[in-house]
Amino acid sequence: MLEFVLNMFPSPGLCNVDKQNKAGYTAIMLTALAATRSDDDMATIRQLLQLGDVNAKASQAGQTALMLAVSHGRQDMVRALLAGAADVNLQDADGSTALMCACEHGHAEIARLLLATPACHVGLDGSTALSIALEAGQNDIAVMLYAHMNFAKPPSPVSDGWA
Incomplete structure (x- = not known):
């Protein structure tokens, strides 16, 4: 599949890499699902990522390339x-x-990779990753999230004991 997607865009400027297909996916979204076989594959992927919008959303469910890669375990x-x-x-x-x-x-x-990104929020709009992990029975991830939420924060100013 990777070869198919990459062959669709042989040279920069010849194609609109952000154009969605009938299913609503861009070349970057499709590439996010592909398996890489070599360093050359990753070099081509990095080039594609520079040419297109990595944050584009699929027209049907609004998923991004990152969400697709995550869902399919493409670390x-x-x-x-x-x-x-x-x-x-x-x-x-x-x-x-x-x-x-x-x-x-x-x-x-x-999940660990995502949490290592400084801007990563654990909870948005009332639904949290922790509640989702618990509902899905992913206890190891729930423990990781709990630790991140409670121990990865910068320390609060230390009180000198004088109130």
């Missing part, structure tokens, strides 16, 4: 998309973020 693509400035906090039509997708599908290592 290499998640890394590439994050390096290509993918927004971890965008929400799809249901209000889910990439982190929520990782929680729902049990992708702990991908």
